[in-house]
Amino acid sequence: MWAYEKKLQFPVNIKKRDLKMAQNILTQYGGPNGELAAALRYLNQSFTMPDEKGRTLLVDIGTEELAHVEMICAMLTQLTEGATLEEMKAAGFDKHYSVNGIDLYPTDPNGVPFTVTYFAAVGDPVANLSEDMAAEEKARATYENLINLATDPDVIEPLQFLRQREIIHFTRFKQLYDEYKKKGYDKK
Numbered sequence: 001m002w003a004y005e006k007k008l009q010f011p012v013n014i015k016k017r018d019l020k021m022a023q024n025i026l027t028q029y030g031g032p033n034g035e036l037a038a039a040l041r042y043l044n045q046s047f048t049m050p051d052e053k054g055r056t057l058l059v060d061i062g063t064e065e066l067a068h069v070e071m072i073c074a075m076l077t078q079l080t081e082g083a084t085l086e087e088m089k090a091a092g093f094d095k096h097y098s099v100n101g102i103d104l105y106p107t108d109p110n111g112v113p114f115t116v117t118y119f120a121a122v123g124d125p126v127a128n129l130s131e132d133m134a135a136e137e138k139a140r141a142t143y144e145n146l147i148n149l150a151t152d153p154d155v156i157e158p159l160q161f162l163r164q165r166e167i168i169h170f171t172r173f174k175q176l177y178d179e180y181k182k183k184g185y186d187k188k
Contacts, residue, residue: 009067010161014078014154019091022079023109024149028162029072030106030114033138035162039065041119041135045128050185054125057176058132061169068162073104075158126186129177136170 028034042062049055080093080102088097095111106114120131143163150156180186 008071008074009064010071010158012071012074012078012158014075014152016152016154017081017083017087018079018152018155019083019087019093021150021152021155022076023091023093024146025072025075025079025155025159027108027142028139028146029069029076029104031108031112031142032118033135033142034106034108034114034118035065035068035072035139036106036114037118038062038135038139039069040116041121042132044119045121045132048121048123048125048128050125050180054176054180057172061172064165064169068165071158071162075155076104079155124186126177126180129173129180132173133170133177136166136173140166140170 030036039062042058042065046055046058046062049058080088083091083093085094085097088094096105096107099105119135121128122131140163143159143166147156147159147163150159
């Protein structure tokens with residue numbers, strides 16, 4: 001059971017509309033290396049971890065990834081707030097608008113909808129943790145790309161926070177991976 005605190009893990013206070021940047025950030029909502037995929041991957045895998053330590057780690061990080069989904073959605077909302085139809089068309093958001101109106105919908109920047117095929121679970125804790133480490137590295141690289149595209153410090157700050165969390169998650173997964181390898185959980 002979770003206790004929900006009604007505040008973002010890191011403040012998002014974007015003052016300038018930027019639909020092009022919003023379109024890029026959309027990848028971290030519904031794209032293959034995004035926060036939604038990570039949250040579902042880790043929460044799903046937690047049930048087959050061989051011990052309480054592994055289950056707890058995956059639930060903790062999976063829950064934090066849900067908090068990151070909330071941050072990404074706040075960023076998207078603030079970057080698009082008050083946009084006119086003309087601005088949406090110019091930024092390429094008209095296709096999104098035609099199907100979803102102004103509601104957020106998990107897709108990548110190309111409009112490809114979120115799919116559970118973005119993550120794997122094979123019932124082997126070491127293989128799953130290897131997949132999780134790769135997911136964190138891909139998310140870190142995506143955040144670095146987004147930071148390179150951003151020009152607004154109000155956008156860059158939360159992106160840097162999220163990038164740093166990916167590094168921490170990778171480290172925590174690597175520690176558990178090494179422990180499980182030592183215990184022989186990769187040998188059946």
